[in-house]
Amino acid sequence: MNEREYQLVKQLRSTLSKMELSLDAIDDAIVWLDKAGNIQWCNERFAQLNNRLPIEILGQSIHQLMQLKKQDIIVPWKEIQKYANIYELEKNNEIFLLEVSCCQFHQVDEETNIVMVLHDVTARKKAEKELIYLSHHDMLTSLYNRPAFEEALRKEITKSYQDKTSFAVLLLDLDNFKTVNDTFGHHVGDQLLITVAKQLQDSVRKEDFVARLGGDEFIIILSNIKDMKDVSALAKKLVARFNKPFKLESHYFHATVSIGIAIAPSEDI
Numbered sequence: 040m041n042e043r044e045y046q047l048v049k050q051l052r053s054t055l056s057k058m059e060l061s062l063d064a065i066d067d068a069i070v071w072l073d074k075a076g077n078i079q080w081c082n083e084r085f086a087q088l089n090n091r092l093p094i095e096i097l098g099q100s101i102h103q104l105m106q107l108k109k110q111d112i113i114v115p116w117k118e119i120q121k122y123a124n125i126y127e128l129e130k131n132n133e134i135f136l137l138e139v140s141c142c143q144f145h146q147v148d149e150e151t152n153i154v155m156v157l158h159d160v161t162a163r164k165k166a167e168k169e170l171i172y173l174s175h176h177d178m179l180t181s182l183y184n185r186p187a188f189e190e191a192l193r194k195e196i197t198k199s200y201q202d203k204t205s206f207a208v209l210l211l212d213l214d215n216f217k218t219v220n221d222t223f224g225h226h227v228g229d230q231l232l233i234t235v236a237k238q239l240q241d242s243v244r245k246e247d248f249v250a251r252l253g254g255d256e257f258i259i260i261l262s263n264i265k266d267m268k269d270v271s272a273l274a275k276k277l278v279a280r281f282n283k284p285f286k287l288e289s290h291y292f293h294a295t296v297s298i299g300i301a302i303a304p305s306e307d308i
Contacts, residue, residue, distance in 0.1 A: 068137075068157040074150055076101045076116045085157070090131055101155065105130075107139065120153065125160060136161045179229055180236035183250035188258055191248050195260055199303065207261040207270045210299040211239070211277070216255035223290060230287045231294060242277060267302065274298050 068085035070078055078099050086093040089104060096104060102116040107126035114126060123140040138158040143151050175187040183191070195206050213235065220228040232255065239249050239257060248260035264270060281296040 066159065068159075070101065070155045070157075072101055072153040072155060074153065076153075078104070079152065088128075088130060088135070088157070107137070119155075125164075134161075135159060136164050177236075177251040180233055180251050182236050182240070182257070183248065185250065185252050188248070188250040188252065188260075191250075191260055195248075195262065196303070198262075204262075205264045205302060205304055207259075207264050208301045208303075209259040209261070209270070209274065209277075210301075211257040211259070212297045213255035213281075214295045214297060216294070219292060219294070227287055227290065231285065231292060234285055234287065235281075235294065235296075238280060239277070242273065242280070264302065270300060270302065274300060 066084060068082065068088050070081040070085045073079055078096055078101060081093050081096060083093065086096065089096060105128060106113050107119060107128055108114065109124065109126055119126070119139060120141045123138070125136055125138050128135045128137055136159070138160050139155065140158075141153055141155050143153050145151055175183060177184045192208070198204065199206055213231075216228065216231070219231055232251070235257065236249070236251065239259065243249060243259060243261070246262050248262075250258050252258055261270060261273070277296060277298060281294055284291040284293050286292075
């Protein structure tokens with residue numbers, strides 16, 4: 040090897056070293072595979088994801104090392120190669136959501152190789168889920184909020200006309216709630232609202248809808264009503280429950296409730 044060739048090899052090695060350091064520094068997990076899916080090289084993030092050192096997983100089958108799932112079904116390696124998608128990976132008692140993409144590259148006089156990039160979207164998907172939850176729920180009581188109620192009511196009206204069923208809407212208002220807030224403070228008032236919300240949820244069926252409209256106003260949608268007596272019975276049950284005192288901290292409260300009822304359509308009830 041002459042001096043010029045030596046310098047070219049040295050430069051190439053330096054370039055490859057820098058590339059490898061760069062690939063190790065990024066957050067995405069990257070792995071090079073042969074056509075059969077055996078690992079030829081991986082960066083540090085990929086090794087960390089598998090709780091191994093890079094040298095320990097060279098030559099292993101990607102499908103045996105990382106069984107990627109979609110809706111609890113293990114996805115075959117050939118399918119993963121075809122479609123960029125988000126898959127679940129369970130490692131070290133944690134569930135990761137990985138956006139996986141693959142591309143092929145060809146080297147002269149060598150077989151086809153595959154580069155697989157796994158982008159961790161767990162935090163992003165969790166944040167998206169939390170934003171959706173917050174947009175539909177009351178932060179204090181964890182009940183549905185007003186926008187969620189309006190959406191549920193539209194769906195219930197459509198369902199009622201399509202299925203020829205009736206539904207009921209109960210509007211509840213706590214009596215003298217302002218007095219509780221003014222006398223004992225907002226923290227006690229908040230605890231009372233949380234308690235009321237739980238009582239309402241415990242009093243209806245799983246298919247029914249309970250929301251807090253704001254302040255001390257709550258609303259219930261009762262689906263598929265067969266008899267007006269069932270609605271009246273629930274209203275009486277709620278009135279009786281709220282006639283009993285609530286104990287919050289060291290105080291007892293008589294938080295009575297006023298209830299308005301609407302039935303639609305009401306011809307067959």
